[in-house]
Amino acid sequence: MTSSAESLPLDFLGYTLALSRPASAEDAHGRCGMGATWQWLDDGVLQFEPERVDAQTPSVLLSAGIHGDETAPIELLSQLVADIAVGRAMLACRLLVVLGNIGAMRAGRRYLDDDLNRLFGAARGSMTGSAEAPRAAALEVYAERFFSIASSEPHARWHFDMHTAIRASAFEQFALVPYTVAPPSRALFAWLADARIPCVLLHTERGVTYSSFTAGHCGATACTLELGKVEPFGHNDLARFANADAAVRRLVAGTAPDAQAPMPRVFTVIGQITKHSAAFEMHVAADVPNFTPFARGTLLANDGDYRYVVGHAEERIVFPNPDVKPGLRAGLLVVETSGATLASLA
Numbered sequence: 195m196t197s198s199a200e201s202l203p204l205d206f207l208g209y210t211l212a213l214s215r216p217a218s219a220e221d222a223h224g225r226c227g228m229g230a231t232w233q234w235l236d237d238g239v240l241q242f243e244p245e246r247v248d249a250q251t252p253s254v255l256l257s258a259g260i261h262g263d264e265t266a267p268i269e270l271l272s273q274l275v276a277d278i279a280v281g282r283a284m285l286a287c288r289l290l291v292v293l294g295n296i297g298a299m300r301a302g303r304r305y306l307d308d309d310l311n312r313l314f315g316a317a318r319g320s321m322t323g324s325a326e327a328p329r330a331a332a333l334e335v336y337a338e339r340f341f342s343i344a345s346s347e348p349h350a351r352w353h354f355d356m357h358t359a360i361r362a363s364a365f366e367q368f369a370l371v372p373y374t375v376a377p378p379s380r381a382l383f384a385w386l387a388d389a390r391i392p393c394v395l396l397h398t399e400r401g402v403t404y405s406s407f408t409a410g411h412c413g414a415t416a417c418t419l420e421l422g423k424v425e426p427f428g429h430n431d432l433a434r435f436a437n438a439d440a441a442v443r444r445l446v447a448g449t450a451p452d453a454q455a456p457m458p459r460v461f462t463v464i465g466q467i468t469k470h471s472a473a474f475e476m477h478v479a480a481d482v483p484n485f486t487p488f489a490r491g492t493l494l495a496n497d498g499d500y501r502y503v504v505g506h507a508e509e510r511i512v513f514p515n516p517d518v519k520p521g522l523r524a525g526l527l528v529v530e531t532s533g534a535t536l537a538s539l540a
């Protein structure tokens with residue numbers, strides 16, 4: 195146990211994949227460079243506190259591996275943890291780092307029984323037998339505890355849940371902003387611009403994702419980030435993620451975003467394709483890229499009497515997946531709303 199304990203926090207990923215645990219309460223916390231401290235809370239859950247915390251100090255939750263095979267952001271977070279530990283990365287916030295679905299990460303799979311990112315909040319109710327359900331419940335508790343003592347100043351609470359997508363996309367990187375009653379946040383868009391994220395998808399209904407939970411229940415300025423393609427551990431070209439990684443590090447270091455960065459284009463959800471039964475048929479290519487546009491009148495799917503026909507002049511499809519279980523979403527449809535959204539940021 196001693197050797198693996200030594201690898202925390204310098205090899206958070208290796209430590210987590212090996213299911214190592216601190217041998218004693220003494221081994222579960224320690225000091226970093228520049229006076230910060232770390233504490234191991236659970237498998238894949240590590241919290242940092244900066245040397246000084248006051249009423250303005252931001253609290254930042256960074257998560258990856260909610261889908262176990264989305265390795266690049268997991269590697270980036272593990273590297274950030276190591277850099278904070280030795281004082282190579284600045285820490286000016288409270289920071290909770292979470293590697294989500296460890297069983298699936300170890301198996302090189304997206305999930306074991308069910309998609310962890312559809313199990314947050316009330317959605318979990320009927321799925322308590324799922325391998326992923328206890329983890330979703332635990333991650334909610336860690337987020338609630340972390341933010342329960344966070345500053346309530348505007349934009350002092352952040353959550354970025356980092357993913358890579360299964361399929362190609364017309365925009366290689368994009369952000370999914372969960373629905374909350376408040377209008378979209380200018381601070382969030384400034385950060386997304388700083389990270390050179392070219393595209394933002396706005397949800398219009400409450401979701402069942404991790405970032406939807408932290409936005410709705412913890413008051414976090416939160417989004418899901420899709421940062422590129424799925425590759426196995428060790429096969430990622432991390433340079434492709436450099437802009438997002440640099441913006442994450444600026445946020446954690448308390449550095450203001452680049453005010454000159456171009457704002458992303460914005461797309462708002464206007465509908466979804468639902469799979470009702472095994473008779474479901476989708477009329478788009480199985481590997482169609484995310485954000486592919488379709489013209490008014492195009493039949494995208496049918497299932498018995500149910501049909502999805504494009505009703506706007508142009509709609510773009512996101513996350514098409516005919517293989518989901520009946521009752522679940524088989525694709526989202528969005529329309530561009532850049533002008534109106536960027537004019538209404540609060």
Ligand SMILES: [Zn+2]
Pocket residue numbers: 260261264357358359
């Ligand atoms: Zn994902």
